[in-house]
Amino acid sequence: MAADAPSPEARPAPSARRWLRHLSVTNISVIYVEIVLVIIFSIWAPDTFPTLTTMKSVLTGSAVPGLMALALVVPLSARLFDLSIGNAMGLSNLLVAWLLVNHTWGVVPAVLFTLVAGVGMGLLNGLIVVNAKIDSFIGTLATGSLFATVGSILSDQSIIGGQLGGSFGKIATTSWFGITVPVYVMVLVAALIWYFQKYTVTGRRVYALGYNPRGSELIGIRAKRLKVASLVVAGLVGAVAGILLASSVSSGSPDIGPPYLLNAYAAVFLGATQFGGRFNAWGAVFAVILLNTGINGIFLVGGPAWAQSMFTGLVLLLALGVSSLEQAIRVRAWVRAKARTHPLPVLDGPPDSSGESDTASPTSVRP
Numbered sequence: 274m275a276a277d278a279p280s281p282e283a284r285p286a287p288s289a290r291r292w293l294r295h296l297s298v299t300n301i302s303v304i305y306v307e308i309v310l311v312i313i314f315s316i317w318a319p320d321t322f323p324t325l326t327t328m329k330s331v332l333t334g335s336a337v338p339g340l341m342a343l344a345l346v347v348p349l350s351a352r353l354f355d356l357s358i359g360n361a362m363g364l365s366n367l368l369v370a371w372l373l374v375n376h377t378w379g380v381v382p383a384v385l386f387t388l389v390a391g392v393g394m395g396l397l398n399g400l401i402v403v404n405a406k407i408d409s410f411i412g413t414l415a416t417g418s419l420f421a422t423v424g425s426i427l428s429d430q431s432i433i434g435g436q437l438g439g440s441f442g443k444i445a446t447t448s449w450f451g452i453t454v455p456v457y458v459m460v461l462v463a464a465l466i467w468y469f470q471k472y473t474v475t476g477r478r479v480y481a482l483g484y485n486p487r488g489s490e491l492i493g494i495r496a497k498r499l500k501v502a503s504l505v506v507a508g509l510v511g512a513v514a515g516i517l518l519a520s521s522v523s524s525g526s527p528d529i530g531p532p533y534l535l536n537a538y539a540a541v542f543l544g545a546t547q548f549g550g551r552f553n554a555w556g557a558v559f560a561v562i563l564l565n566t567g568i569n570g571i572f573l574v575g576g577p578a579w580a581q582s583m584f585t586g587l588v589l590l591l592a593l594g595v596s597s598l599e600q601a602i603r604v605r606a607w608v609r610a611k612a613r614t615h616p617l618p619v620l621d622g623p624p625d626s627s628g629e630s631d632t633a634s635p636t637s638v639r640p
Contacts, residue, residue: 303547303559307566314570321573329451335558335565336455337518341537342544342557343462344510347503349541350470350552352483353402353409355507357417358537361394363530364420365515370525371427373441374434380441388512394420395508399501413504424527432525445520455517459558462510466554479503480551535582539589540564564588 315323341362348355365387372383394416401412447454470476482489482499490496514533519525543563544556567588568581 300549301547303543303556303563307559307563310563310566310570314566314574318570318573322570325451327569327573331562331565331569332456333453334569335561336453336459337514337521338533338536338540338565339459339558339561340455340462340510340514340517341533342540342561343459343466343554344507344514345537345541346466346544346552346554346557347470347479347506348409349545350479350483351500351503352486353500353503355398355413355504356410356534357394357398357413357420358507358511359531359534360417360420360424361391361508361530362511362515362518362533363527364394364424365391365512366519366529367424367427367432367515367525367527369516370432370434370437370519373436374432374525375428377436383441384516387516388509391508391510391512391515392505393508394511395505396501398508399504402504403497403500421527421531428525428527430527433523437519437523437525441520442523443520445517455521458513458517462513463554463558470553475499483552535589536561536564536585539585543588543591560588 311323321327341358344358344362345355368390369383369387372378372386373380378386398409398413398416401407401416402409405412407415445453445455449457470480478489478494479499482494482496486496515530518529540560541552541557543560544558545552547553547556547559564585567584571580571584
């Protein structure tokens with residue numbers, strides 16, 4: 274047996290195995306697919322796609338969808354669906370414009386008030402889901418309707434005005450090294466969520482709550498507080514996205530938020546199959562960039578408008594399929610590992626003439 278064992282030189286070093294695992298297709302497939310998309314669209318539209326302008330457009334266009342996806346990372350890690358995030362973002366977008374244009378508030382007070390409103394929307398979701406014990410899918414769907422109603426009360430049409438330009442408009446148009454501020458905000462929020470989930474006790478408890486809610490409560494994790502806090506985080510990040518969107522398009526609209534919902538869920542579920550196979554910030558960001566690359570590429574090659582929605586839907590279905598397949602593979606690997614460490618007993622010899630096997634003999638059982 275010693276002769277059959279591989280020599281130490283033949284075995285890959287631990288660091289090499291770790292890098293191979295990190296660079297595997299199952300771990301960072303979104304990056305490989307992004308490279309393939311870039312190559313395809315560069316060949317298909319060589320004059321318009323492979324340019325610095327297109328790259329900046331993809332990054333800038335990924336900022337608000339990226340923040341929407343990041344808003345869902347923490348609640349989904351706690352096994353909570355927030356279907357109100359689109360309407361919450363839309364209400365934030367309308368609210369900041371309403372305060373600036375209709376009530377001539379200053380930029381700082383209007384932004385701060387909108388952020389507080391985002392926290393309030395997340396807190397309302399948390400109270401309904403946790404205290405009223407309503408399923409998050411149904412509860413946030415109802416609150417989303419409430420947010421849409423409030424937006425319609427504030428204004429039934431888009432709000433535009435000079436107050437949305439100037440210092441407020443510079444929030445989204447200011448750039449450093451060719452990259453606009455919303456992109457930096459998206460990266461900053463992603464870094465904060467990544468650090469929270471990976472290096473804080475509370476972040477790991479959120480993961481534990483998502484994996485096993487009942488078991489988490491039994492070991493002393495305050496599940497109710499974590500659920501409310503995760504929905505508050507979603508409301509706050511959604512408000513940030515709404516403010517940046519209002520600054521970018523110089524208007525506030527009551528129905529601008531819901532179209533972002535599908536892309537956000539597609540990105541966060543696709544990102545959950547990357548970088549370790551669970552809901553994480555960087556997976557969501559790279560998934561948003563992938564989706565935006567595909568949408569921009571379809572537009573530049575002259576594809577129909579429905580092709581962009583179809584691309585997003587197909588990516589979401591693919592992400593869910595890959596996630597289910599990956600989970601099945603992990604379960605099978607776990608079962609095989611258990612079978613190797615605790616094999617079932619094997620019977621020696623055929624049964625005797627009486628039809629009974631010799632299982633009574635201790636020597637008839639071998640590992």
